[in-house]
Amino acid sequence: MHIAIILALIVIGSVVFHFLSPWWWTPLASNWGYIDSTIIITFWITGTVFAAVVLFMAYCVYRFRHREGSRAAYEPENKRLESWLAIGTAVGVAAMLAPGLVVWGRFVTVPSDAAEVEVVGQQWQWSYRLPGKDGRLGASSVRYVTPENPLGLDPNDPRAQDDIIVQGDNLHFELGKPVKVLLRSLDVVHDFYVPEFRAKMDMIPGSTTYYWFTPTRTGTFEVLCAELCSTGHPYMRGGVVVEAKADYQPWLQQQKTFAELSKPAKASALKQEGVTRWDLK
Amino acid sequence: MVDVTHGVAVPVAEVGDVELYHPRSWVTKYVFSQDAKVIAIQYSLTALSIGLVALVLSWLMRMQLGFPGLLSFINADRYYQFVTMHGMIMVIYLLTALFLGGFGNYLIPLMLGARDMVFPYVNMLSYWIYLLAVLVLVAGFFVPGGPTGAGWTLYPPQAILANTPGQQWGIILMLVSLMLFIIGFTMGGLNYVVTVLQGRARGMTMMRMPLTVWGIFTATVMALLAFPALFVGSVMMLLDRVLGTSFFMPSIVLMGEQLKYGGGSPILFQHLFWFFGHPEVYIVALPAFGIVSDLISTHARKNIFGYRMMVWAIVAIGALSFVVWAHHMYVSGMNPGFGFFFATTTLIIAIPTAIKVYNWVLTLWRGDIHFTVPMLFALGFIVTFVNGGLTGLFLGNVVVDVPLSRTMFVVAHFHMVMGIAPIMVIFGAIYHWYPKLTGRMLDDTLGKLHFWVTFVGAYAIFFPMHYLGLLGVPRRYYEMGETAFVPPSAHTLNEFITIAALIVGAAQLAFVFNLFWSLRHGRPSGGNPWRATTLEWQTPETPPTHGNWGKELPVVYRWAYDYSVPGAAEDFLPQNQPPMPRTP
Numbered sequence: 028m029h030i031a032i033i034l035a036l037i038v039i040g041s042v043v044f045h046f047l048s049p050w051w052w053t054p055l056a057s058n059w060g061y062i063d064s065t066i067i068i069t070f071w072i073t074g075t076v077f078a079a080v081v082l083f084m085a086y087c088v089y090r091f092r093h094r095e096g097s098r099a100a101y102e103p104e105n106k107r108l109e110s111w112l113a114i115g116t117a118v119g120v121a122a123m124l125a126p127g128l129v130v131w132g133r134f135v136t137v138p139s140d141a142a143e144v145e146v147v148g149q150q151w152q153w154s155y156r157l158p159g160k161d162g163r164l165g166a167s168s169v170r171y172v173t174p175e176n177p178l179g180l181d182p183n184d185p186r187a188q189d190d191i192i193v194q195g196d197n198l199h200f201e202l203g204k205p206v207k208v209l210l211r212s213l214d215v216v217h218d219f220y221v222p223e224f225r226a227k228m229d230m231i232p233g234s235t236t237y238y239w240f241t242p243t244r245t246g247t248f249e250v251l252c253a254e255l256c257s258t259g260h261p262y263m264r265g266g267v268v269v270e271a272k273a274d275y276q277p278w279l280q281q282q283k284t285f286a287e288l289s290k291p292a293k294a295s296a297l298k299q300e301g302v303t304r305w306d307l308k
Numbered sequence: 309m310v311d312v313t314h315g316v317a318v319p320v321a322e323v324g325d326v327e328l329y330h331p332r333s334w335v336t337k338y339v340f341s342q343d344a345k346v347i348a349i350q351y352s353l354t355a356l357s358i359g360l361v362a363l364v365l366s367w368l369m370r371m372q373l374g375f376p377g378l379l380s381f382i383n384a385d386r387y388y389q390f391v392t393m394h395g396m397i398m399v400i401y402l403l404t405a406l407f408l409g410g411f412g413n414y415l416i417p418l419m420l421g422a423r424d425m426v427f428p429y430v431n432m433l434s435y436w437i438y439l440l441a442v443l444v445l446v447a448g449f450f451v452p453g454g455p456t457g458a459g460w461t462l463y464p465p466q467a468i469l470a471n472t473p474g475q476q477w478g479i480i481l482m483l484v485s486l487m488l489f490i491i492g493f494t495m496g497g498l499n500y501v502v503t504v505l506q507g508r509a510r511g512m513t514m515m516r517m518p519l520t521v522w523g524i525f526t527a528t529v530m531a532l533l534a535f536p537a538l539f540v541g542s543v544m545m546l547l548d549r550v551l552g553t554s555f556f557m558p559s560i561v562l563m564g565e566q567l568k569y570g571g572g573s574p575i576l577f578q579h580l581f582w583f584f585g586h587p588e589v590y591i592v593a594l595p596a597f598g599i600v601s602d603l604i605s606t607h608a609r610k611n612i613f614g615y616r617m618m619v620w621a622i623v624a625i626g627a628l629s630f631v632v633w634a635h636h637m638y639v640s641g642m643n644p645g646f647g648f649f650f651a652t653t654t655l656i657i658a659i660p661t662a663i664k665v666y667n668w669v670l671t672l673w674r675g676d677i678h679f680t681v682p683m684l685f686a687l688g689f690i691v692t693f694v695n696g697g698l699t700g701l702f703l704g705n706v707v708v709d710v711p712l713s714r715t716m717f718v719v720a721h722f723h724m725v726m727g728i729a730p731i732m733v734i735f736g737a738i739y740h741w742y743p744k745l746t747g748r749m750l751d752d753t754l755g756k757l758h759f760w761v762t763f764v765g766a767y768a769i770f771f772p773m774h775y776l777g778l779l780g781v782p783r784r785y786y787e788m789g790e791t792a793f794v795p796p797s798a799h800t801l802n803e804f805i806t807i808a809a810l811i812v813g814a815a816q817l818a819f820v821f822n823l824f825w826s827l828r829h830g831r832p833s834g835g836n837p838w839r840a841t842t843l844e845w846q847t848p849e850t851p852p853t854h855g856n857w858g859k860e861l862p863v864v865y866r867w868a869y870d871y872s873v874p875g876a877a878e879d880f881l882p883q884n885q886p887p888m889p890r891t892p
Contacts, residue, residue: 030679030687033764037691041771050775050801052711053793065708073698080669080694087672088687091608092679098879099610099872100674108670109614109663116662120701124655127705128648134707135644150471150563169559172566179561210641213561215466216574218639218714222780222793225711229641231574232465233558236641249792253714253782255459257471258384261785 031089038081042074056223056244056269058205061130063225069123076119134226137239141205144198147178148210148217148230151259153250154178155198159189159284169213169232179213180285188286191279197266198250200242201275207239220253221267229254242269329428330854340436342428343854344413347435349745351409354435355402358442360820362397363813365390374806376787384786385473388457391784392474393448395460396482399588400489401442403730407595408493408531409438411737412500412524414745418844419521421509421862421884423855425499434499437492445485451477459784461585464556464577465569468549471562479549483542490535490542500528509843511864515619516883518842518868519612522619523598526626527591533630534587541580548572578640582633589726590629594622596733597664600686602868603736604668606840607683608675609879611869614667621660628657638709647706654704658697665694676872676879680838681755685736688763689729695767696725699774717777720770728766735762735819742823743837747850748830754822758815765812769805776801841880842868 055063091099145156145164156178158164165180165187172179177194180187200206210219210230220227223246228238250265270278331337341347369390372382382390413431417424425431448455457473458466466472467479474482504525508517517525544555548569556577557569605612612618634642634650668690677683699721703709712718735758742750777783780793788794836845848858862884870881876888 030684034687034691037767041695044772044775048772048775049795049797050772050779052778053780059711062707062711065705066702066711069702069705069708073701077694077698080665081691084669084672084687084690087669087675088677091672091675092677093609097676099608099676101611101872101874102613102674103611103869104614104616105670109617109666112666113659113663116659120655120658123701123705124652127651127707131644131647131651131707134710135647149561169561170566172561172564174564214563215469215560216463220714220782222711227710227714228639231558231641232560233572233574234641251782251791255388255463255466255784257466257469258388258457258473258786259471261384261787261789 028089028092031085031092034081034085034088038078038085042078045070045074053222054244055225056221056242056246056248057225058241058243059134059225061133065123065126065130068126072119072123134238137207137237138205141207141239142201143207143209144200145209145211146198146219146230147213148219148252148256148263149213150215150256151252151263152195153198153219153263153265155193156180157191157193157279157282159191161186161189164209165190165285167211172213175289176285182289188284190285191282192285192288193282197247197268199268199270199275199278202242202245202269202271204272205239205241207237210236210238215256216254217256217263218253220251221248222251223248227253245269245271340432342424342432344417344425344428344431345745345852345856347431348410348412348414350435351405351413351438352411354439354442355406355410358397358446359402359406360816361446362394362402363816365394365397367810367813369394370806370809372786374803385454385457387786388459388784389455389473389478392457392460392462392482393445393455397445398727399460399592400486401445403592403726403734404493404531404588405438405489406734407592407730408500408524408528409435409496411520411595411599412496412528414741415520415844416500416503416524417507418744418847418852418856419518419842420504420507420512421843421857421864422503422507423857423861426502426507427499430495431499434492434496437488437495441485441488441492444481444488448474448478448481448485451481454478456482461581462545462577463581464545464548464572464574465558465560468545468557469560469562469567480546483546483549486542487539487546490539493531493535497528497532500524501532509862509864512843512883515616516864516867518598519601519615519618519622520595520598520842522622523594523596523601526622527594530587530594530626530629531591534584534591537580538584541577541584545577575637575640575642578637579634579642582636583630585636586633587626587629589722590625592726592730594626596689596730597622599737600689600733601664601668601671602842603682603686603733603740604671605869605871606740606838607680607686608672608677609871610671610675611871612667613670613673614663615867615869617663618667621664624660625657628653628660632657632704635704635706635709638706639713651704651706655701658701658704661697665690665697680739681750681752681759682736682740682838684756684759684763685732685739688759689732689736691763692724692732692767693729695771696721696723696729700725711780712777714782715777716781716783717774719783720773720777723773724770728770732763735759738823740838741844742826743833743850744844744847745851746827746830747833748826749833749837750826750830751822754818754825758819758822761815761818762812765808765815769808769812772801773805839878839880841866841870841882843883846882846884 147154165184212230212232252263453476456478547553554569554572557572559570560567632654635654835850
């Protein structure tokens, strides 16, 4: 008897908790409201199923509890019932999967007018790179990384020279402008995660991954690493700022290019390179 | 169903009885035993012991999350070591070993009417190699640098690089231990499969086997196919770590230093890991599905509803689980096009799984439900499994997974569905079969206390945890620190979860006490205390002796679920009871 009441209370408690919970997703700051909508659909369907199954179970447990002289029915199968339940489940699953796949289609289709920005992860900090005047990011490789060239840009690639490097500062985004975030790691797997944007993706050393979004709300948001990257993982934080074009442009103007940053060091770097080559011979 | 319930045609035995190996000394009887029942108990006790270690680790983790800094010896290194060891122990060394090595060994021969496993000597080796694997794993706690703290998924490059705790010895021991486990498991696993296919008693057709055997059998076949992927991954990572090869290692700059690795693929490891790792979820779940079906049927005194559908659902889930692995990798940076395929296969697997849930509940419908402790745990399983299974529909649906992956939502989901739910079944199964092992019942009052605290407590731990994930709290954080979007109330919730976890953990001590206390003081059970139909309850002696069946092997005349058959005097007909003589 009391098991039936507790089963019912679990359903009621879960539903009440869901609606009263102060823990809910952060206010959205990107175009991925579609994702939030898909979650809401999923909550409704799964919540209904959970309540229905457990309440039905509570009823059975109450109604068919053992009493003196009671005896169970004998019914090995019921083809009709089983088929209907399977069909109903398939419909419910399709109702979640279909919108999910449509939204995923958008998620993986980067708009052609998206601006590119690169995020580089390493233990345990974030750095950023924006294309310079030529609008393109230059080549890069872990092999080029030196103290003077921390992001490993190819010094021989002319397109890399005007790339803008942001280190130890927040990354800024222009409000309403779609952006393709290219993700690169120098050491282990990291994950560039801003909860308000909903999107996230791992960065894998040795390859470049990406996702895209459109910032839809101005403000400063926290960046976290979402893939275990050893003991400094919880401290790998950063910030991003979403601002209108009028505020974004002055920020962009202040940033230094790769050429500007590496100029004083360039001579010594070349010299060092010469020495290394000589040694190899 | 006439042919099943009243089947008269019993095939003749094709081969005669084989002479069993008989132990001659105490050592060969209880230590290096070749009797599957002894091996089962060895497996179970080892798994439960290492499980207690994992329980303590979970307490320590929760203390750090709920009351950061209170236990000053938990630094970040140790925290990640606890996380890693807790996960690996629970999934592999407890759940897999207990379901297959423990329940598999005990129940397969007895439920099928066999005298023992087909290859008893290999079966014995299987346990001793498993024990060695456990010891190598535990050795990690005592070597310089401690056990690995790479997370139980062991993702390279992190797992073998210098900044990761346990990089010196821990990771090597972990990989060696996994390889040993797989070798040991393969020996046992081949045994289970061959015994099911070849060792059944006369009349025990495949479609008369109890669902417990179907679950363990299918899970074993899956494990034999899935574990090699982990074995290969472990070998390659070990080579990367020890010999400096670059299977999984690209060019890396670590803290400003160029490493000598280059050209390897970190994501290849993830594919190998999850090609094993997803079937692994069902390797744990399918035996639980099977066992819980038998618990529900026995204690509701009603045949399992839709037996044939249940069997096909087990087989379908087993097959499908090999084509869903990359749903663990939606945000791993693999080709995003994979998302369409893996989301579709993942959600399709929900259909056979849902059918199983419906059939369990429909077995209760018009049953005669006895609220025994095994039945309570079975009901607890259904609630937690339905809850955890449904949140799987969030994470399986690729685009919904994007914001939720890597958060506490994932932790809550998999603990509910493959932590709490299978453990509910393990407890139910132990309360159910303990009388067969010992001839005594476990104490009922302690059992009910154990159930209520565990069930309600575990639900209180993991249900609210989903909402921390929804908020965006990432998993595997040693401490959250000051984070703008995390309100102070989230910390209060963490404290609550920790307190609940301590209480639930303490309740397990009541269970351990019960196991030992009832051995001496439990009520004598007799051979068939639950009035069950399956063969293990029909042994001539309880506990069953060497060879299980005395002189005569049982002959099977009916399926495993003849409960409350109309017209029968008793409300159960054992599988070896000949058909009722037809009235002329």
